[in-house]
Amino acid sequence: MxxxxxxxxxxxxxxxxxxLGLNGMxxxxxAKVSPESVDILSKVSNAMVDVVDAIKPSVVSISTSHKVKMxxxxxxxxxxxxxxxxxxxxFSKQFQQPQERDQVGLxxxxxxxxxxxxxxxxxxxxxxDEITVTLYDKREFPGKVIGTDPKTDIAxxxxxxxxxxxxxxxxSDSLKVGETVIAVGIPYGLDHxxxxxxxxxxxxxxxxxxxxxxxxxxxxxxxxxxSGGPLVNVKGELVGINTAIFSVSGGYQGIGFAIPSNMAQxxxxxxxxxxxxxxxxxxxxxxxxxxxxxxxxxxxxxxxILISDxxxxxxxxxxxxxxxxxxxxxxxxxxxxxxxxxxxxxxxxPGTSVAVTxxxxxxxxxxxxxxxxxxxxQMEVAGTMDNALAGTHVQDITPEIxxxxxxxxxxxxxxxxxxxxxxGLQRGDVIMEINRQKVTSVEEYSAAASQIxxxxxxxxxxxxxxxxxxxxxxxxx
Numbered sequence: 001m002x003x004x005x006x007x008x009x010x011x012x013x014x015x016x017x018x019x020l021g022l023n024g025m026x027x028x029x030x031a032k033v034s035p036e037s038v039d040i041l042s043k044v045s046n047a048m049v050d051v052v053d054a055i056k057p058s059v060v061s062i063s064t065s066h067k068v069k070m071x072x073x074x075x076x077x078x079x080x081x082x083x084x085x086x087x088x089x090x091f092s093k094q095f096q097q098p099q100e101r102d103q104v105g106l107x108x109x110x111x112x113x114x115x116x117x118x119x120x121x122x123x124x125x126x127x128x129d130e131i132t133v134t135l136y137d138k139r140e141f142p143g144k145v146i147g148t149d150p151k152t153d154i155a156x157x158x159x160x161x162x163x164x165x166x167x168x169x170x171x172s173d174s175l176k177v178g179e180t181v182i183a184v185g186i187p188y189g190l191d192h193x194x195x196x197x198x199x200x201x202x203x204x205x206x207x208x209x210x211x212x213x214x215x216x217x218x219x220x221x222x223x224x225x226x227s228g229g230p231l232v233n234v235k236g237e238l239v240g241i242n243t244a245i246f247s248v249s250g251g252y253q254g255i256g257f258a259i260p261s262n263m264a265q266x267x268x269x270x271x272x273x274x275x276x277x278x279x280x281x282x283x284x285x286x287x288x289x290x291x292x293x294x295x296x297x298x299x300x301x302x303x304x305i306l307i308s309d310x311x312x313x314x315x316x317x318x319x320x321x322x323x324x325x326x327x328x329x330x331x332x333x334x335x336x337x338x339x340x341x342x343x344x345x346x347x348x349x350p351g352t353s354v355a356v357t358x359x360x361x362x363x364x365x366x367x368x369x370x371x372x373x374x375x376x377x378q379m380e381v382a383g384t385m386d387n388a389l390a391g392t393h394v395q396d397i398t399p400e401i402x403x404x405x406x407x408x409x410x411x412x413x414x415x416x417x418x419x420x421x422x423x424g425l426q427r428g429d430v431i432m433e434i435n436r437q438k439v440t441s442v443e444e445y446s447a448a449a450s451q452i453x454x455x456x457x458x459x460x461x462x463x464x465x466x467x468x469x470x471x472x473x474x475x476x477x
Contacts, residue, residue, distance in 0.1 A: 047234075048196070051182060054236045056192050057136040058167040059184045059229055062120055062143065062157075064105040064128035108185035108229030109133065109157070110238060112268065114166045116141075119268055120228030121243055122148045122155040127391075133159050136192065147271030150393060150418050151211040152259060153243055154267045155228075167230060170237025172260035175199050175216065183220040183242055183256070185229030195221040200255070205339040206404070207257060209244050211417060214343045215257040216240045222256035231258040240264075266347050280348035281374040282356075283314020284321060285399040286338045297324065304328040304359060305338055309399070319369040321358065328364065329357035338400055345371065387452045388473040392425055393418035396442055405430075411463050412440040423473040426464065433461035 107124030131143035141159035148155040197220035204215040231240035240258030270277045289302040304326040331354045350373040357366045394414040413432040434448040457474040
């Protein structure tokens, strides 16, 4: 049987429900946080404040200016003799476009020595005509470039100041995924912005940011302007240099990359002592193991990397390493990829004796290798000539580069690793000819390019994205 309810009775029931609900909310609002929880969270919060207070004075703002030549937009109609006849020669000048303008940039840096040495990213100060460093206490100093290393995107600058608060170096190798880290920088000009997060991953490579990549991935909020700033651990130690973000929008999306402090410190010391970065050299061609190679070489799994060739007269040959050996360990550390080994060898000081463990004919063999210096032929060179190729960085094609860029074996040339000024070339292009003259090494590239005058247009034969094409470059591009 259906029971009919009057409107007043329904309204009264709803009203009672609302009152009970409000009473429940009042009861919930009276809930107290336990003293234990407050104590724990307060200690964590105060500890974070202590770390931040200790590191902020070591972080600097780096502003740069660079004069850029302006393109002239066609013929100025006010240069017509008719206008000059009636209005005078000076009339057209007010309509002329400026010949050049100042391009400004902003980034971050970290003080690593009390006498004014600062580490930042190479891309922060690249091409800068003037560098201004602003300290935490608002003092400003002109910055002088001590050295740069485009291969790792590290730069060292110096200011004439003393008794500065230098940040202590930490051991980036000891970082663990999930560990708390803090980033400080100048995003969007907002000085000494602090963000925190965790280490999301280590050993990130193939990010296409630098040539030597071993990035720390973090979820600290990092935005444009953070570049060159420090990534620190909970001890307040420098464990990384914030370098780049992965972003579709251009802003923070939870993925940031930092250069490990051990790599940055090694580059710093080399630049300060030698004026350049000296890298170690083993002298082997290597490749990752595949299922097919594991089967052919009768291996147990894909642990290690395969030596496909040994350079004649190299440290590897002198130590007795052979083609077909599988490198398992380098200096006691596991080798899990070609890039992993390349970074470790490069960071080894030439002349150092290192134990290299290989798998040969099913048995582990350890060889002692005296690491050499990476030959100049395998080092990157930048065009010093005064023409359209000035500022174009090139390098000989190594087996690793050929494989990573998928360059056919038949193609000879030099690979473009960086382009400082827009001239039509792109990073990863292979220059095969300059003005119909074949180029197969950096020496041939330098010889051909240095003969070209400043205003000459240059015809290049290049390999790009699977195609061989001709392009022209000129100083007017």
